[in-house]
Amino acid sequence: MSERSDGNRTRGAGRRAARAAVRAGLRLGPWPLGVALVGTASAHAGSLGGATASATVPTWLTVLTGGIVVGATFLFTTLLTDHDAMRGVNWWRVVVPTPAGARRGAVRLTRVVSVALLALVLVTGLVGPTTSTQNFALLFVWAGWWAGYTMTTYLVGNTWPALDPWRAIAGGLRWVAVALLGVGTSRRGDERSADGGVVTGDRFRLSSATIPERWGVWPAVVGLLALVYLEVVSPIGTNSRALAFVVAAYSVVTVAGALVYGRAWFDRVDPVSRVFATYGRVAPVQRDENGFSLRLPGTAATEAILPDRPGETEFVVALLWVTTYDGLVSTPLWSRLLTPIAQAGVPAVLVYVFVLLAGFGVFLGVYRLASRYIRERADTYVTVDEIERWLAPALVPIAAGYHVAHFLGYFLTLAPALGAVAVAPFGPPNTVVLVLPDWFGTVKLACVLLGHVVAVWVAHSLAFELFPGVLAAIRSQVPSVVVMVFYTMVSLWVITQPYVAPPFV
Amino acid sequence: MNRKLPDPLTRVPTDEEPTATCPHCERPFRSVHARDLHVGERHESDATGTESERYERALETERDDLWFFHAKAVVGLGVTYAASVILYMVVLGGFL
Numbered sequence: 124m125s126e127r128s129d130g131n132r133t134r135g136a137g138r139r140a141a142r143a144a145v146r147a148g149l150r151l152g153p154w155p156l157g158v159a160l161v162g163t164a165s166a167h168a169g170s171l172g173g174a175t176a177s178a179t180v181p182t183w184l185t186v187l188t189g190g191i192v193v194g195a196t197f198l199f200t201t202l203l204t205d206h207d208a209m210r211g212v213n214w215w216r217v218v219v220p221t222p223a224g225a226r227r228g229a230v231r232l233t234r235v236v237s238v239a240l241l242a243l244v245l246v247t248g249l250v251g252p253t254t255s256t257q258n259f260a261l262l263f264v265w266a267g268w269w270a271g272y273t274m275t276t277y278l279v280g281n282t283w284p285a286l287d288p289w290r291a292i293a294g295g296l297r298w299v300a301v302a303l304l305g306v307g308t309s310r311r312g313d314e315r316s317a318d319g320g321v322v323t324g325d326r327f328r329l330s331s332a333t334i335p336e337r338w339g340v341w342p343a344v345v346g347l348l349a350l351v352y353l354e355v356v357s358p359i360g361t362n363s364r365a366l367a368f369v370v371a372a373y374s375v376v377t378v379a380g381a382l383v384y385g386r387a388w389f390d391r392v393d394p395v396s397r398v399f400a401t402y403g404r405v406a407p408v409q410r411d412e413n414g415f416s417l418r419l420p421g422t423a424a425t426e427a428i429l430p431d432r433p434g435e436t437e438f439v440v441a442l443l444w445v446t447t448y449d450g451l452v453s454t455p456l457w458s459r460l461l462t463p464i465a466q467a468g469v470p471a472v473l474v475y476v477f478v479l480l481a482g483f484g485v486f487l488g489v490y491r492l493a494s495r496y497i498r499e500r501a502d503t504y505v506t507v508d509e510i511e512r513w514l515a516p517a518l519v520p521i522a523a524g525y526h527v528a529h530f531l532g533y534f535l536t537l538a539p540a541l542g543a544v545a546v547a548p549f550g551p552p553n554t555v556v557l558v559l560p561d562w563f564g565t566v567k568l569a570c571v572l573l574g575h576v577v578a579v580w581v582a583h584s585l586a587f588e589l590f591p592g593v594l595a596a597i598r599s600q601v602p603s604v605v606v607m608v609f610y611t612m613v614s615l616w617v618i619t620q621p622y623v624a625p626p627f628v
Numbered sequence: 629m630n631r632k633l634p635d636p637l638t639r640v641p642t643d644e645e646p647t648a649t650c651p652h653c654e655r656p657f658r659s660v661h662a663r664d665l666h667v668g669e670r671h672e673s674d675a676t677g678t679e680s681e682r683y684e685r686a687l688e689t690e691r692d693d694l695w696f697f698h699a700k701a702v703v704g705l706g707v708t709y710a711a712s713v714i715l716y717m718v719v720l721g722g723f724l
Contacts, residue, residue, distance in 0.1 A: 184719055188712070195708050198701045204694065206669075428633060502658045504638040504646065513636060588633050591657075591666035592686070594693050 189615040190608045193575045197604040200583045204593045213425045216416040234291035241288040248367025256540045258363040259548035266537035270530035277523040281403025293327045293381035328385025339433030346394035351445040356628040421577040424516035425584040439515040443522045444486045450617040452625040471627030496602035501595045517582035524574015528567040
């Protein structure tokens with residue numbers, strides 16, 4: 124398998140990291156869990172190349188085995204038909220007591236810290252060193268936040284509403300506008316929020332403008348596709364100045380949007396908030412009417428159906444697709460296919476946008492087709508839209524598993540550099556990168572598979588809630604399992620491919 | 629029964645008359661069997677004696693069909709497992 128750098132996001136960064144390590148001098152040494160700090164570029168690439176690839180198991184067999192495991196998991200779950208026992212597992216929880224005072228204090232503290240970090244990203248992005256592995260903005264945004272923090276949203280819980288610096292800024296600006304300048308007549312209204320019964324007001328909104336209901340969360344779907352496109356075709360992965368500019372633009376748009384539309388902005392438009400909220404659906408720590416509770420991983424997704432709004436299902440499908448797309452454009456196959464097209468004079472950026480949209484269309488089409496078959500097999504009057512919406516949470520563990528496989532190695536590789544630069548963002552020392560051991564490739568494959576196995580369980584549980592009896596629920600799952608088997612094999616194939624930087628951009 | 633999820637939206641095609649409807653919540657079903665199961669699962673406390681009996685009978689049918697289905701699933705699992713082992717033996721043994 125692969126010589127794949129684990130994340131595509133700061134694609135050049137890993138290599139630069141390796142070069143920087145060479146400059147820093149060799150620091151060989153043992154590391155817990157057999158991870159070593161090594162300072163040569165070839166060792167870095169070679170070690171990543173070890174990945175799954177025992178020399179004897181060919182890639183096709185690895186990929187096929189993944190498909191077999193998912194199919195076998197389905198067969199195995201069909202043996203679990205005691206609905207009450209399934210609910211016992213899915214509804215199990217431990218309520219974690221959280222005093223309101225402590226929670227408020229923690230939220231205030233995290234707001235100050237997150238706004239300070241945003242400021243630091245902007246400053247170091249604009250005036251910091253241009254070396255990828257010494258620039259705080261690049262390391263923090265891609266390795267720390269997009270790879271590392273995102274993992275916590277599904278492995279621990281969605282903490283973004285408390286950490287979001289733009290919410291803090293928008294809330295602060297509104298407070299200034301209302302309290303000091305007398306702008307806006309509406310006081311901070313106390314109302315019950317639909318999801319948790321927590322008494323809160325819209326602490327962002329200054330106007331009474333609303334986003335049309337019929338748009339649903341489509342603005343967030345478009346935003347997510349646009350963000351990933353920007354990340355793939357623009358230099359923000361390696362150029363800190365460009366990154367700072369994009370972060371600044373994003374900040375202005377988000378704060379303005381929050382002040383005009385209030386909470387709805389974060390709920391229906393801001394793609395970043397929606398990504399974390401979606402990933403948070405499978406996290407073990409959940410927030411509900413009783414405060415915080417600890418759940419078995421993935422089980423929270425069996426209880427929370429997506430709201431009945433346009434674009435909800437599409438957002439989850441888009442999340443799955445953009446993670447795949449991100450991997451797909453850095454495979455050798457993509458380079459081989461794109462080269463003749465680009466040489467024929469077709470602008471590469473157009474090919475990228477076409478494939479992004481076409482692939483999203485294909486994913487949506489396949490999901491819709493599977494839902495049709497599910498409807499037929501379950502012999503039910505439940506509408507196709509409704510089946511799509513009910514079963515969509517089962518896609519989230521798949522996206523999460525793929526995300527870990529994609530980013531865990533990348534995060535670990537750059538974590539020492541991030542730590543060193545975070546201590547001295549303006550005068551960073553020479554940094555080193557971690558070299559991961561050979562068995563790490565197997566861990567990545569296991570993450571993809573684990574995501575699918577959890578997804579099979581979630582789909583199984585949801586089908587039991589959706590259709591009466593046992594047999595209809597089991598039979599209905601066959602189309603989605605067939606799709607999952609193919610998707611597992613595709614994503615395992617992408618993971619096992621050597622990394623090639625997306626060409627022509 | 630503790631219910632946490634809402635009932636799903638249903639739509640009956642205009643040219644079709646639902647085979648059965650839940651007397652408690654009006655939800656339409658394509659088969660009497662599914663309706664009987666639904667009544668037993670979702671309206672256990674409100675179900676009449678006849679409805680409870682019908683539910684028991686529907687469960688009995690499910691059990692028979694399920695036994696056959698599970699037999700197939702177990703055979704499927706066994707065949708998959710055996711085929712995988714043989715495949716690995718062939719590939720790792722260098723016959724391929």
